[in-house]
Amino acid sequence: EIVLTQSPATVSLSPGERATLSCRASQSMSNYLAWYQQKPGQAPRLLIYDASNRATGIPARFSGSGSGTDFTLTISSLEPEDFAVYYCQQRSNWPLTFGGGTKVEI
Amino acid sequence: QVQLVQSGAEVKEPGASVKVSCKTSGYTFTGYYIHWVRQAPGQGLEWMGRINPNSGDTNYEQKFQGRVILTRDTSITTVYMELSRLRSDDTAFYYCARVLDGYSASPFDHWGQGTLVTVSS
Numbered sequence: 001e002i003v004l005t006q007s008p009a010t011v012s013l014s015p016g017e018r019a020t021l022s023c024r025a026s027q028s029m030s031n032y033l034a035w036y037q038q039k040p041g042q043a044p045r046l047l048i049y050d051a052s053n054r055a056t057g058i059p060a061r062f063s064g065s066g067s068g069t070d071f072t073l074t075i076s077s078l079e080p081e082d083f084a085v086y087y088c089q090q091r092s093n094w095p096l097t098f099g100g101g102t103k104v105e106i
Numbered sequence: 107q108v109q110l111v112q113s114g115a116e117v118k119e120p121g122a123s124v125k126v127s128c129k130t131s132g133y134t135f136t137g138y139y140i141h142w143v144r145q146a147p148g149q150g151l152e153w154m155g156r157i158n159p160n161s162g163d164t165n166y167e168q169k170f171q172g173r174v175i176l177t178r179d180t181s182i183t184t185v186y187m188e189l190s191r192l193r194s195d196d197t198a199f200y201y202c203a204r205v206l207d208g209y210s211a212s213p214f215d216h217w218g219q220g221t222l223v224t225v226s227s
Contacts, residue, residue, distance in 0.1 A: 034213040036151075043201055043217035044143075044151065055206075055215060087151055091211040095167045096141070098151040 002026055002090050004099035012105050019075040021102045023088035028068045032092040035064055035073045038101075039084045047086075048073060078104070108132040110140075110202050110218035117224045123190040126221045128202035135183040136160035139205045141214060142176065142187045144198040154200075156210065157185060165210070192225045199223075 003026040013019055023033065031051035036044035046055040048064035051071060061076040075082055083106055088099040113127040128140065141156040155166035157176040164176045175188045185202060200221045203214035 032211075036214075043203075043220055044214070045217075046206070046213055046215045049206060049213040055213075089151070089213070091213065094165065094211070096153040096211060098143075098153065100150050 001095055002029060002093050002097055004088050004090060004097055006086075006088060006099035006102045008102060009100070010103045010105060013078055014106065015078050015080055017078050019073075019078055019082070019104055021073040021075075021086055021104075023066075023071045023073070023099050025069045025071070025090060029090055029092035031067055032090060033064075033066070033071050034089045034091070035062075036087045036089065037082075037084050038087065044087065075104075108204065108216045110204060110216055112200075112202060112218040112221045115222040115224070117226065118192050119227050120193055120225055122192050122225075123188060124192060124223050125186055125188040126200050126202075126223070128185045128187070128218050130183045130185070130204070133204075135180060137208055139208075139210050139212070140176075140178070140185045141203045141205065142174075143201045143203055143214075145201070145220075146195070146198040149198075152198075154187070158210070159183075159185065189223075192223075194225050197223065197225045 005024045007022045033051045035048040038044040052064045063074045085101045085103045087101045109131045111129045142154040157164045159178045178185045202218040204216040205212035206215040
């Protein structure tokens with residue numbers, strides 16, 4: 001199984017700052033990586049799929065990049081509503097797996 | 107609009123079974139796989155398995171093999187997740203999620219609201 005390691009576990013930032021979240025895979029994979037945002041008490045929301053494609057309705061401040069084993073989610077300028085937990089997920093191999101999450105806090 | 111509405115919270119004793127429903131609407135039920143993902147309180151996301159609502163074909167995470175069964179009822183566009191031989195570490199929110207397009211492992215673009223299953227004696 002592909003293990004996804006997210007870093008950092010927690011990052012403290014202020015509104016307007018840039019956030020850079022990392023997801024590293026245990027083996028090289030295609031670009032079948034997605035990013036989700038989860039707020040307390042809510043289901044996850046798809047932000048990015050296939051490494052760099054924004055899902056419907058996702059603001060342009062969210063962008064994804066990477067290939068092979070290293071992937072990045074960037075939030076160019078944090079809005080108050082962006083403070084949440086972010087998960088990466090791979091669909092390159094079965095079983096589907098998620099990273100452990102990165103909490104973006106104020 | 108696409109909606110996935112799950113059944114309500116459950117409290118079960120260790121060793122019992124639970125069956126959670128996921129009622130879908132707003133799209134062609136048989137055209138999109140449904141997956142189940144769980145999340146223990148304060149923890150990360152864990153994929154459990156998926157079902158093809160058209161054929162009923164299923165695929166489970168090995169960890170849950172023999173304990174989880176996914177089924178569907180096309181007449182009421184509903185998918186079910188049954189987990190048996192419950193243990194305390196099965197206490198979690200259980201989510202159903204629909205894929206983005208017609209492929210089995212596509213990303214999950216619509217999610218149910220989650221169902222809390224508590225296992226306690």
